[in-house]
Amino acid sequence: xxxxxxxxxxxxERGAIYHLDLLPEELASTIIxxxxxxxxxxxxxxxxxxxxxxxxxxxVTHTGYAGNKRLSVVSTGIxxxxxxxxxxxxxxxxxxxFKTRTIKHDHTVLNIxxxxxxxxxxxxxxxxxxxxxxxxxxxxxxxxxxxxEENEEERQVLQSFITQTQLSHRISQPYISSAAPSLLKHFVxxxxxxxxxxxxGFYGPQGRVLRLGLSHPDLIDRLTNFSFGQxxxxxxxxxxxxxxxxxxxLGHHCLSLSSIVANRIDRTFSGNAAANMDKLITTTIDILKxx
Ligand code: R1P
Ligand code: URA
Numbered sequence: 001x002x003x004x005x006x007x008x009x010x011x012x013e014r015g016a017i018y019h020l021d022l023l024p025e026e027l028a029s030t031i032i033x034x035x036x037x038x039x040x041x042x043x044x045x046x047x048x049x050x051x052x053x054x055x056x057x058x059x060v061t062h063t064g065y066a067g068n069k070r071l072s073v074v075s076t077g078i079x080x081x082x083x084x085x086x087x088x089x090x091x092x093x094x095x096x097x098f099k100t101r102t103i104k105h106d107h108t109v110l111n112i113x114x115x116x117x118x119x120x121x122x123x124x125x126x127x128x129x130x131x132x133x134x135x136x137x138x139x140x141x142x143x144x145x146x147x148x149e150e151n152e153e154e155r156q157v158l159q160s161f162i163t164q165t166q167l168s169h170r171i172s173q174p175y176i177s178s179a180a181p182s183l184l185k186h187f188v189x190x191x192x193x194x195x196x197x198x199x200x201g202f203y204g205p206q207g208r209v210l211r212l213g214l215s216h217p218d219l220i221d222r223l224t225n226f227s228f229g230q231x232x233x234x235x236x237x238x239x240x241x242x243x244x245x246x247x248x249x250l251g252h253h254c255l256s257l258s259s260i261v262a263n264r265i266d267r268t269f270s271g272n273a274a275a276n277m278d279k280l281i282t283t284t285i286d287i288l289k290x291x
Contacts, residue, residue, distance in 0.1 A: 059076070
């Protein structure tokens with residue numbers, strides 16, 4: 001393996017990775033990602049001690065301890081394009097030697113848990129429910145820039161999704177990736193499990209009409225009605241499939257947890273979103289402390 005050039009792996013004057021502005025020692029091996037930069041302090045306010053606070057653009061990181069567990073919380077901002085930056089830089093922080101600019105011989109596995117908000121695609125999953133995503137199914141295109149390796153089960157679900165939904169090729173070539181079983185098994189009580197669809201936008205790409213017409217006005221019906229064996233689509237948002245896809249390719253363990261703020265079937269929106277998010281954060285930290 002050769003050295004990785006300065007234009008490919010960008011390290012700033014502090015010796016920190018470019019977008020996240022983090023040094024390798026400033027990152028814990030268990031990481032919570034959140035979309036909203038203001039959610040970072042909501043997570044770290046539940047730490048017993050904070051040792052690092054950094055911010056560059058929308059990427060805010062706090063690293064500290066919850067009990068004996070060292071945790072980092074990092075904001076990604078909105079969308080799969082930001083996940084490309086965050087996942088590649090988190091991986092580089094542990095698996096690339098910044099001095100020699102070479103890939104380290106020993107691979108470090110990160111546990112990466114997204115805590116985000118999401119829209120429900122099932123009447124039976126009301127606002128203020130929590131979803132743990134068994135799979136991320138991406139219609140956002142990010143993973144099509146990488147060499148994707150799907151397993152047999154993922155291939156079958158994806159093929160069935162393509163056949164049943166008949167989404168135009170002009171939208172996307174969908175991809176799929178699963179949660180890390182080692183994390184998912186700890187998030188069962190109080191969580192609904194299902195496939196999360198990751199969209200490249202909040203309005204048209206999630207079937208919302210304000211002033212513009214949509215290419216697929218029945219997008220929500222097509223997603224809600226999909227089923228393959230026990231699998232169904234529970235919700236959609238804007239990061240999960242990108243995290244699962246890149247995380248798996250890079251050799252990390254990933255899980256996405258969502259607090260449902262909107263139900264797109266009964267058209268309700270939570271009146272309790274902030275308090276429900278705080279509860280999800282507390283529950284998640286309690287579980288991660290035990291791992
Ligand atoms: C859209 O409002 C944002 O909310 C969801 C979506 O994935 C998207 O990022 O997650 P967060 O609440 O974590 O940002
Ligand atoms: N986040 C999304 O991406 N969609 C929703 O409907 C709610 C939160």
